[in-house]
Amino acid sequence: MFFISKWIKKFASSDYSFILAGLIALLALVVYPTIYALQLSLKKWNLTESTKQEFVGLSNYINILLDERFINALTRTLIFVLVGAALSLVLGFILAFLLNRDFPGKGIIRACLIVPMIVTPVVVGLVWRFMYNAELGMINYFLELLGFEPFAFLGNMNTVLPAIIITDVWQYTPFVMLILLAGLESLSPVPFEAAKIDGANRWQTFRYLTLPLMKGPILVAVLFRIMLSFSAFDTIFVMTGGGPGRASETLMMYVYRLGFEHWHMGKASAVGIIMLFILIIISKSLINFANSNQ
């Protein structure tokens, strides 16, 4: 006992006593469940039939990869994420560029622009659902003023995905804008003055100076923007629930339906693990791409 208390005392005054709780918490909450999910993904386990878990090897993965529903959800998710991220990057860059100067009212405009990323995502989904409504929605009201016919954007197989992409872009463009603005504000003015003296035009300055110097912030913005949309659930859940049919069923919706509507726990875990892999591949290749262009 004496040794233990002495050891505890020694530990309590060491540098590592500060980070112990944090590391344990993250190992217990992140690493352990990931391993557990990996293990579950190798089992057949349907909560509605029995509590028995049966080891089935990789058959969950094989079934998923051969399942058209999964392939469709994957394609949909990639379109949702990549189109949304590209639009956010362009719009976010324009807004950041315009905000990167001093003018009266800048603080207020900046505050207004970041409201979408702070509003509770469920509320975002509910409001947009109402705004897209064919008879009562504001979007259709404005379109009708412009002479278009009212249209149920969320009720149509072809327009539901673009509609949720627009909501997603509305929600997360401020996030991209803030990162890029922080990047632009931290750029040194020296090379830009030199470019001006050398007679570079605006496009040349942007293409050969701003873009390369902004590579870091752009990478961070795109990476986090992709991550946010890849796991987007709240807005889609309340706007469409994955429908009509499965027209807006992303991977997150697919996992939710598989796990908590059909109670296929093993299979849902396998989809979760596949999602993790895809995210790792996307982020690795983005980082490699950024490093290779130096």
Place this chain on the structure above:
Amino acid sequence: MRESRLKLTIIYIVLIIAGVIALFPLYWVITTSLKQRVDVFKMPPVWFFKPTFENYRLVLTSRFPGYFLNSLIISVGTLILSLLIGVPTAYGLAKLKIKKKKDILFFILSTRMAPPAVFIIPFYFLWSRLHLIDTYIALVIMYQLFTVSFIVWMMTSFFEEIPREIDEAAWIDGCSKWECFFKVALPSAYGGLVATMILTVLLTWNEFFYALILTAFKTKTMPVALPGYIGFVRMRWGELSAAATIVVIPVLIFALIVQKNLVRGLVGSSVKG
């Protein structure tokens, strides 16, 4: 840079249009919450109307105050636990001699990348085996998954900004590391700590996915309760708007106060905003 007047006008116009688009949905929710039932569904929309608090009265006399309390208990509980875990960790990583600091920080950041789809099934199974589904404690522990890493990233950057001389002065005075932490570092990073706390509450207050699956009658939070206003028979849009306003406005105001720290908290000190 001197801007020409024309250029500045164009910039203003573009930014104001963007601002209107950003604010419109929230404006619509707030005004709808103050409309009478007949005005809510009127087309063309009613822009000017006599405000009424009828929707708020209906919401506040329903089960909604209970959901508000649930959200509050879970957010505050999560905040306290994750501060206890996260702030010392951030201090250690910012100021003390820890091996492989960079790797640890990167690991902590990378945990934020993982999709919740991976974690929900193991945790659902764990909580149901422990009979902790629909309890505060299950959600409070669950939320540490993202709040701890958030706090570590944010506070590390604030602690790093404390000048070395302040640390050294404290060491020379002979206080132990934990004393230094409480008496010197925490007061010096006070502003950052407040911002961190507000944004941590924002994260848990808005959380939906885990709450949807892990709560039921007893601990349902406000975001989970909101979709309930969309009935099969009729959409109670007026009440829904009032409830949504109650969810959004308090955290929105606090978050805008500390908006300068938003980027730092979300992506870490790799980019300072």
